[in-house]
Amino acid sequence: MLKPGARFKSAVCETQVMVVKSPPGEHDLRCGGVPMIGANDPAPANVQADAAFAGGSLIGKRYVNADESLELLCTRGGAGTLSLGATPLKVKQAKQLPSSD
Amino acid sequence: MAPAQECRATLSARPEETAAVYARRLLASLDLDPARPLEPPAQHPAQAWAESGLMALTGLPDGAPQMCPAPLAACADGALAALAAIAPPDAFTGLRGATLLGERAAIRHLTRSGAASPSGGCRLLATRDGAIAVSLVRDDDWALLPAWLECEAVGDWEAVRTRVAHAGLHDLVERGRELGLAVAPDVPVPTPAVPWLRADPPFSRRQRVAAAPRRAPCVVDLSSLWAGPLCAQLLQRCGARVIKVESLRRPDGARRGPAAFFDLLNAGKQSVALDFSDARDRARLRALLARADLVIEASRPRALRQLGIRVPELLDENPRLTWVTITGYGLGEPQENWIAYGDDAAVNAGLSYLMRQATGLRLIAGDAIADPLTGLHAALAAWASWMGGGGRRLSLALCDVVRHGLQFDRPDSVAALRARQREWTARIAPEAVRPPQARAPAGRAQALGADTAAVMAAFNLA
Numbered sequence: 001m002l003k004p005g006a007r008f009k010s011a012v013c014e015t016q017v018m019v020v021k022s023p024p025g026e027h028d029l030r031c032g033g034v035p036m037i038g039a040n041d042p043a044p045a046n047v048q049a050d051a052a053f054a055g056g057s058l059i060g061k062r063y064v065n066a067d068e069s070l071e072l073l074c075t076r077g078g079a080g081t082l083s084l085g086a087t088p089l090k091v092k093q094a095k096q097l098p099s100s101d
Numbered sequence: 102m103a104p105a106q107e108c109r110a111t112l113s114a115r116p117e118e119t120a121a122v123y124a125r126r127l128l129a130s131l132d133l134d135p136a137r138p139l140e141p142p143a144q145h146p147a148q149a150w151a152e153s154g155l156m157a158l159t160g161l162p163d164g165a166p167q168m169c170p171a172p173l174a175a176c177a178d179g180a181l182a183a184l185a186a187i188a189p190p191d192a193f194t195g196l197r198g199a200t201l202l203g204e205r206a207a208i209r210h211l212t213r214s215g216a217a218s219p220s221g222g223c224r225l226l227a228t229r230d231g232a233i234a235v236s237l238v239r240d241d242d243w244a245l246l247p248a249w250l251e252c253e254a255v256g257d258w259e260a261v262r263t264r265v266a267h268a269g270l271h272d273l274v275e276r277g278r279e280l281g282l283a284v285a286p287d288v289p290v291p292t293p294a295v296p297w298l299r300a301d302p303p304f305s306r307r308q309r310v311a312a313a314p315r316r317a318p319c320v321v322d323l324s325s326l327w328a329g330p331l332c333a334q335l336l337q338r339c340g341a342r343v344i345k346v347e348s349l350r351r352p353d354g355a356r357r358g359p360a361a362f363f364d365l366l367n368a369g370k371q372s373v374a375l376d377f378s379d380a381r382d383r384a385r386l387r388a389l390l391a392r393a394d395l396v397i398e399a400s401r402p403r404a405l406r407q408l409g410i411r412v413p414e415l416l417d418e419n420p421r422l423t424w425v426t427i428t429g430y431g432l433g434e435p436q437e438n439w440i441a442y443g444d445d446a447a448v449n450a451g452l453s454y455l456m457r458q459a460t461g462l463r464l465i466a467g468d469a470i471a472d473p474l475t476g477l478h479a480a481l482a483a484w485a486s487w488m489g490g491g492g493r494r495l496s497l498a499l500c501d502v503v504r505h506g507l508q509f510d511r512p513d514s515v516a517a518l519r520a521r522q523r524e525w526t527a528r529i530a531p532e533a534v535r536p537p538q539a540r541a542p543a544g545r546a547q548a549l550g551a552d553t554a555a556v557m558a559a560f561n562l563a
Contacts (some may be wrong), residue, residue: 003345004247020248060403076278097325098238
């Protein structure tokens with residue numbers, strides 16, 4: 001279960017994310033093709049990024065799955081591609097501007 | 102005497118010169134002498150606040166309108182007077198700065214709402230250890246609340262208030278800013294002097310005399326909502342041609358607000374709409390920016406970089422360019438990434454803290470006051486830079502412009518602040534508290550993209 005507000009980091013690059021929303025259940029959240037780890041967990045030794053998942057992540061962008069039921073905010077960009085299992089997440093379109101403040 | 106002491110000595114004897122003293126201070130910080138005499142309204146700052154409409158907008162909904170013990174309305178008068186003194190003659194005849202602060206509220210018929218902004222978008226909320234201001238103005242902001250508050254979906258302000266009350270201020274502000282929410286701590290005005298403007302390179306007299314331009318400048322305005330469009334509109338009154346450039350997919354949100362307000366700020370500007378996701382349109386945008394005399398933008402710097410726009414490169418290519426950046430909290434990491442609107446930025450500047458010291462009440466003062474105040478200051482700096490030949494990046498932060506105004510003629514103790522609050526309040530008879538007023542728009546604003554083809558043709562970018 002990915003709780004809103006939970007933070008994860010890549011095991012193989014600089015990428016960090018915060019969960020904005022997530023459907024219930026288990027999710028195989030990866031970056032660079034390797035499962036992501038908790039923000040405070042030590043990076044595992046001897047893991048390498050999968051060259052097929054080297055599209056990079058951009059700080060400030062929001063990443064979603066196909067039906068946008070899962071949404072992550074990238075809080076630090078890196079070299080790896082964010083994915084659920086082998087399916088890359090895609091960048092969500094920017095928020096509409098407010099009509100006033 | 103040191104300038105601060107001189108200011109205090111002058112203003113305590115002749116408070117009706119507050120706007121003039123402020124105008125001279127702004128011009129001095131631009132290393133500029135007025136071309137004509139300064140003619141701000143000679144009015145006590147308490148009276149300026151009452152006449153601006155902001156007093157009517159400040160206070161509890163069922164309580165009395167509240168004085169502001171800082172001369173912010175007089176500062177607005179001073180900023181416009183400084184601009185008028187270097188602008189073409191009569192550009193601002195009949196207009197006063199203080200009135201500009203209440204125009205949106207006048208058009209939207211807003212009223213004072215205590216600890217909520219008159220527009221309802223921003224609220225002061227108590228946390229476990231202090232208060233914060235948060236603006237939730239996009240539907241999407243509500244979707245971010247579970248991540249911000251680490252909870253299930255939150256549907257209304259009451260639920261937000263309950264959640265926030267049990268969380269720590271520091272964590273709420275940090276996490277909120279990371280998520281792109283406009284969250285700010287309710288803190289006092291800082292003691293070290295805050296500049297209202299950062300100019301790179303700084304203003305210098307020598308450069309200005311060498312390069313006084315003759316023709317009217319071309320302004321490309323990439324900004325939205327209030328501060329930036331007001332800045333561009335004031336430059337338009339100085340004779341500038343203004344091209345308002347919007348994203349085709351994400352146009353200025355104010356287009357969906359009251360037409361009278363959008364028209365007021367944007368009538369007479371040409372409208373260009375480009376598809377920022379299209380490489381050809383991005384190239385046209387860049388080419389247009391490189392040929393402008395002034396650019397006004399209020400984007401997050403990383404958003405511009407992601408569009409391929411690098412300000413130093415453009416300043417190199419076009420040595421006469423003046424680039425005006427408006428942010429909430431200034432350039433540099435991490436603050437250039439923080440979202441701000443006019444109410445929450447003013448809270449971070451210290452305005453609500455000051456109001457609480459003076460009145461005992463938790464209040465949002467005015468209506469998004471940082472927006473119009475920053476727009477006024479930005480227009481002054483922009484016009485001064487253009488007159489001096491350009492070649493400069495100007496950066497104004499909503500929070501710092503308000504801080505600068507709050508530091509101007511600041512009482513030196515809480516006791517002095519409360520004494521001033523009593524004295525200034527006593528000066529204003531109930532019937533002297535005016536409702537906010539707005540100018541009539543000069544016409545209708547152009548429809549989105551109505552001038553894209555014509556502007557592109559004129560710049561040979563078709």
